Amino acid sequence: MNWKFVGDRPVYQQIMALIRGGILTGELSPGQKIPSVRDLAAQAQVNPNTVQRALTELEREGLLVSGGTSGRRVTEEEAILEEMKEQTITELARECAEKFRVFGLSPAQAAQRLMLLEEQEEA
Numbered sequence: 001m002n003w004k005f006v007g008d009r010p011v012y013q014q015i016m017a018l019i020r021g022g023i024l025t026g027e028l029s030p031g032q033k034i035p036s037v038r039d040l041a042a043q044a045q046v047n048p049n050t051v052q053r054a055l056t057e058l059e060r061e062g063l064l065v066s067g068g069t070s071g072r073r074v075t076e077e078e079a080i081l082e083e084m085k086e087q088t089i090t091e092l093a094r095e096c097a098e099k100f101r102v103f104g105l106s107p108a109q110a111a112q113r114l115m116l117l118e119e120q121e122e123a
Contacts, residue, residue, distance in 0.1 A: 001019075001043070001044075003044040003045065011050050012050050012054040012057070015040075015050065016058055019054070019063075020058075020063065020088065023084065024084070024085055024088060030074050031074060031076045032073060033070075034055070034071065037052050059072070061084075062077070062080045063075055063081075096110065097110060100113075
């Protein structure tokens with residue numbers, strides 16, 4: 001994972017986003033064991049409490065499950081994984097729509113631009 005953080009939001013939220021992204025892209029597969037808090041903190045060069053907070057929040061969301069002494073794993077529940085994917089795509093669409101609105105384009109006009117871009121890339 002790319003452990004680069006920016007100052008616009010708390011680090012634990014950025015860690016959560018990175019782990020979610022890893023799950024969505026398949027870098028972290030369903031049932032896969034997550035490295036320990038200490039290992040993740042060392043990799044990310046952050047305080048272990050920050051990583052612990054991120055992982056606890058991801059557990060509350062249902063994306064990670066605790067195995068007690070065996071550590072945490074990515075959930076294998078397809079419904080939770082599908083919901084996470086849909087939420088992420090919806091959030092991305094909202095962000096894109098906001099950026100297009102800055103230039104005076106409606107979501108429909110933005111969609112046309114995206115379709116045109118896709119056609120150009122296929123050609």
